[in-house]
Amino acid sequence: QHVLDRNIVGNTQTAFHTYGVLNKKDGTIEFYYDGRIVHRVAPDDANWPFAKAANKLFIRLNHQVGGLNEPYKKASPKDYEVAKDMQVDYVRVYQEKTAADKPQDAVVSVLDWRLRNKLNQAIAQVTHTKRGDAQPMLTSDLEKLTTLDLSVHDGAESWEKIKSLEGIQHAKNLTFISLKNTEVKDLTLLNSLKKLKSVELSWPLTINR
16 A cells, blocks of 8 residues: 655646556556656565566556545544545556567668669768668668758759659658659659658659649
């Protein structure tokens, strides 16, 4: 049993509060009130024989509501004899994802070699590593990018200009992308980039609708 200090609990009559129990891998159990840790039980605590790492789930079966629980002699009869009510808005149980539950880091298919070169150069710059222009890239590599410059210089030949954005949809953290002087005509893949705020394009613009 653990009693919360009144200064921590505050007013429980006019608002909902959150109660959390976290069972850690080492067997320690932590109790939270409104996101603040208020109590911790270690596996070797003699008062908690079930607080062992082998036990995967703990459920709070009793939560005292209202009244004074100690010392009883100083509590008036109405404080501990009259029933109290507690409204529960919702109950949620969370479990850490296993390796099988987590999305797999896959190799991204990039059809345009010019785009692949640019992506590898951008990843190398962000991660401060060396990468070859033709090096295969993973989804986690592309997720590191927040800005991307795919432009080419004025007067560039057609063979130098990116024509397909296939693969860019995995760079889901992009907020800015430059397509200046490219020959990209299909921009539909940009729709999947929910964080994208700005796109730099050339004028006049020719795209497929």
